[in-house]
Amino acid sequence: MLFELLSLEIMQAGLSWQTVLNKRQALKAAFENFDYRTVQMLDSQLPQLLTNDKIIRNRRKILAIISNARIIDSLETQNKSFNQYLWDFIKWTPIQHHYQSHKDLPRTDQTARQISNQMKSDGFKFTGPVVVYSFMQAAGLVNDHEISCYRYKEITQTHE
Incomplete structure (x- = not known):
């Protein structure tokens, strides 16, 4: 699921979320349900992907x-999941903002x-700070809900 979120954030860069959401099912189909073990071998399908008008x-x-699928797979050969890789950055505690x-x-x-x-x-591509921050929000590494939002209250109570 984290690989899917990262991939969708990459696809969203410079576009509206509505565009990505409208194409999400087609992206899931084109990228083998975002199974990184399979996606890492899609080089030969690049011409088909580039002509698939259902995706970005x-x-x-x-x-x-x-490429990122390969990096995530290589993490596993080092006995580290993508989940561990990410959460280690924030010491396994979501960042709670109070906006x-x-x-x-x-x-x-x-x-x-x-x-x-x-x-x-580490070799990841298209992972600039803006894409990474959006990914952190989507993955729950950072809570940027407004303090008046019901989700803010639910999330902060869960992590206190």
């Missing part, structure tokens, strides 16, 4: 997803820049 056909993004308004939300932060730099160093 950005060559760099598609190649990044395939009054969505206008206060940053596009990125220092933690996302740190994770982005490490991911790039």
Whole structure:
């Protein structure tokens, strides 16, 4: 699931979320239900992916997803899951922000820049700080719900 979230964040870069959500099922089909073990071998299907009008056909993004699948698989050969890799950055405790308004939300932060730099160093592609911060939000590593939001209250109570 984390690989799917990362891949969708990569696809969303520069586009609206509505575009990604409208194409999500087709992306899941094209990327083998985001099974990184299978996705890492999709190089030979690149021409078909680039002509599939049901998905986002950005060559760099598609190649990044395939490459990232390989990196995630290589983590497992080192006895480390992608889940462990990510949560180790924040010491297994979600970052709790206390924003009054969505206008206060940053596009990125220092933690996302740190994770982005490490991911790039480890070979991940298309993982700039803005993509990583959005991914952190989607994966639950950071709670950016407004304090008046019911989800903020549920999440903060769960992690206190």
